[in-house]
Amino acid sequence: MTEKQEKIVQAALELFAQEGYHATSTSKVARAAGVSEGLIFRHFGNKEGLLAAIIKIGEQRLRDLYADIVLATNPKEVIRKALEMPFLVEESDYEFWNLQFKLKWELPGYDPSKMEPLQVALTNAFRKLDYTFPKLEAEFLIHALDGIGSALLKGGISDKSTLKEFLLDKYQV
Amino acid sequence: MTEKQEKIVQAALELFAQEGYHATSTSKVARAAGVSEGLIFRHFGNKEGLLAAIIKIGEQRLRDLYADIVLATNPKEVIRKALEMPFLVEESDYEFWNLQFKLKWELPGYDPSKMEPLQVALTNAFRKLDYTFPKLEAEFLIHALDGIGSALLKGGISDKSTLKEFLLDKYQV
Amino acid sequence: MTEKQEKIVQAALELFAQEGYHATSTSKVARAAGVSEGLIFRHFGNKEGLLAAIIKIGEQRLRDLYADIVLATNPKEVIRKALEMPFLVEESDYEFWNLQFKLKWELPGYDPSKMEPLQVALTNAFRKLDYTFPKLEAEFLIHALDGIGSALLKGGISDKSTLKEFLLDKYQV
Amino acid sequence: MTEKQEKIVQAALELFAQEGYHATSTSKVARAAGVSEGLIFRHFGNKEGLLAAIIKIGEQRLRDLYADIVLATNPKEVIRKALEMPFLVEESDYEFWNLQFKLKWELPGYDPSKMEPLQVALTNAFRKLDYTFPKLEAEFLIHALDGIGSALLKGGISDKSTLKEFLLDKYQV
DNA sequence: AATGAATGAGGGTTCATTCAT
DNA sequence: AATGAATGAACCCTCATTCAT
Missing domain, CATH: 1.10.10.60 (Homeodomain-like)
Structure with a gap:
């Protein structure tokens, strides 16, 4: 470039x-x-090509974020890192992630299972920790994280660190 | 009209x-x-006026959805109804709600604490059930429901009823 | 309109x-x-639609020009009128016909046998007059008229009436 | 080059x-x-300069085509060669000549009496053969050849050799 | 001689909006 | 209340052309 x-x-x-x-x-x-x-x-x-270039970058950044989680060995660590993920994003990057969420709704056929590696990692982690329904636990958590991320970007969360601590405690990680 | x-x-x-x-x-x-x-x-x-009319309808519909939850007396019932809410939406209404989610991201300064009544009701419910951090529990649940609703609309949830049952079981309601 | x-x-x-x-x-x-x-x-x-509208007018005008020729009964009259046709066009209409010739070359797939009714009429006329090859005579004449019309529009013919008289004399009509 | x-x-x-x-x-x-x-x-x-180069080539090629006609001594031969000219063009060269015809209509002030040498040669030929109006005969023939060439390029002539024979016969050359 | 990044003007087209009817 | 002709600004994009390398 x-x-x-x-x-x-x-x-x-x-x-x-x-x-x-x-x-x-x-x-x-x-x-x-x-x-x-x-x-x-x-x-x-064309304009769409410019968008495509931007989306590509977004996907790479998402993979980078996941990498750290997926590669962890300890199941508790996997979950902890997943929970921390939304809170690790720096405010200077909010704009970038805001765009990613925006595009998910603005573009047709966007977001086709980009979350899958994370889903797998979390399912394994919950299984190792003997949760009764590890797959459903993972699914729920991912949706929750998505909702939290969304709220974070829209400014709907006032006390970030308190919420984070609560989550880590809730999942005992 | x-x-x-x-x-x-x-x-x-x-x-x-x-x-x-x-x-x-x-x-x-x-x-x-x-x-x-x-x-x-x-x-x-103008075009924005048309949008405003649509948004107004959306807000009314959201209030209607909440009403049933907020008015419940039994705390477990509050939580159960909140959990069931996203799954109660009929597929014929997906288009409508899809628009609401879309607008949340497309419009600047949208979504100003429309969730507050629900937040209050859930906090009270969790408190009555002696949760240690009722407010945070409510906040987390609302974000989770937002994430679930989002996934539902984008077609990212294959087995709705299983996920619902899991949630009701998880929260023991 | x-x-x-x-x-x-x-x-x-x-x-x-x-x-x-x-x-x-x-x-x-x-x-x-x-x-x-x-x-x-x-x-x-779109721009092409505007062109199409203009072409339609051109085709109508061409049919009008032919009508007088095709409907004549006397074979000599048919030929005479055909020969006179290019010279009958008023100079104020040159612009219009200039466009028709231009388009023939500018557009792909234009001019698909618009001349056919004229071709038939001339062939019949030559046959009645006992020309040996009436069809070829007609074909030749049409091409010649096309060339003359083209030259007329490009200003390549200085003495119109002399050329016309020559033609009428040549074909003895 | x-x-x-x-x-x-x-x-x-x-x-x-x-x-x-x-x-x-x-x-x-x-x-x-x-x-x-x-x-x-x-x-x-500039783009026009490129066009000019192409036009120059076209003019040279036209002169080449004429040369053979103009240099003939026998008047019948002159006329015969003129008549044959459009039919001598190989189909592989149609594209080239198509462009020349196109440009005649696309460019303003094009085609300034390029045909003159041919006009002179034909006039002389007709005069030698005692045609009553040699100049007009030449003019007519040139326009006819132009029309035939045009039709040839546009695919409007199905049986080339028959038309050619007819013409040679018609002019008795 | 040759490249390819870069430009600014203009291309056809769509847009939200107005207005006479 | 309702239409549809009409507008002008803005849209995305292509163009011929220039320039540093």
Whole structure:
């Protein structure tokens, strides 16, 4: 990626996150990136291509977040890390993740089981800890984490650390 | 609301739900409603006014859903009803709720503590049942339900009834 | 056709004729027609639709020109009228016919045997006059008329009436 | 002309012939020629310069076609060769000539009496053969040949050799 | 000579909105 | 209340052209 390509992606990321994909015009992206509008199309083909590039980045970042969890050996550690995940995201990254959640609703056919590796890891962890329904426990937890992440980004959680501690305690990890 | 007004709202509801607010043009709404485009503006002022009307309906429907929960006296019943709520939504209504979730992300400054009555009711229920941190339990559960509702709408939950039974069992209600 | 629709078609006709279809922008058409650019698309769908409307007019005008020839009973009259046809076109209509010739080359798959009724009429006329190869005579004449029309429009014929008299004399009609 | 220059001209020739000058972008030409877009401008200045180069080639080719006719001594031979000319063009060259006809209509102020040498030769031939109006005969024949060539390129002539024989017979050459 | 990133103007088209009827 | 013609701004995108390398 050249320097200008990076700038375009960065600007698009911010604008798509703030206003949504459809509500953001390519001309606004170009202006924000300090670049001619045509360049967007030279590098990404069309607006959707730019979006695709951004989504790819998002998927990579998600995989990075998971990696640490999935690779843990101790079942309690797996669960603890999963619980901590939403709280580890720095506020400077909220915009980025906000976009990912936005896109999940704005795009048709998005989010096809990206969570699966996490699902598997959590199921195994719950099984090792002799939970009666490890698969369902994992499923529930993932949904809960999704809801928490969502609320975090929308500013619906005032006391983050208290909630986190409560969760770690609740799951005894 | 006159008959044509209803038709407009209904058409907008469907289209906004399917394609998103920004991606839906007023002309498409008019066509789907079998109405002239100008009429939309006569009745709702502008496109945002039409959206506002739809949001209002959504809020009313949400209150209706809550009412049954909030008014319950038995704490276990409160929790049970809360847990059942996402699963009670009929598939024919998915489109409607899909739109509500969509809007939460598409609009700036949306979702201002609509959940509060539910939060209060759940906190009280958990307190009556002697949970150590009733407020946090309520908060967690609400986020979890949000996540479950989200997954339900996106088709990410294959076996609804099993998950529901698991939850009722988990919370012993 | 409303008044503005007429204006659009008229302006497009002139511009397409002068500069060619591809070289004429819809904005130029709109400006020349004294109309907003959007109106073109409301009425004709897209630029090609506008072209189609113009082509339709051209085909009608061509049929009108033929009608007089085809309906003649006397074979000599048929041939005479065919020969006179290119010379009957008024100079104020040159622009219109210029466009028709232009389009024949600019558009793929244009001009599919529009000349057939004329071909039939001329063949019959030559047959009645005992020409040895009436069909080939007709074919040749049509091509010649096409070439003459083309030259007429491009300004390649200085003395129209002399050429016309020569032709009438040559075919003895 | 360097090898790359040739490639550009060749690619432009094909594309201009197939889709027209205005409808062909320089980027498409570059791609088809396997050359960077910038090189076109290095060599030909601008798009019009590329066109000019192509036109020049066309004019040379036309002169070549004429040469054989004009240099003939026997008047019958002149006429015969003129009549044969359109039929001598190989189908593999149709694309090239198609472009020439296209350009005649697409460009303003094109075709300034390129036919003159042929006109002179034919006039002389008809005069030698004691035609009453040799100049008009020549003019008519040239227009007819133009029409025939046009039809040939547009695929409007099914039986070429029959038409040719008919013409040779008609002019008794 | 040759590339390919970069540009700015303009392309066709869609949009939300207004207005006369 | 209801229509549909009409608008002008903005949309995404393509264009011919330039320039540093």
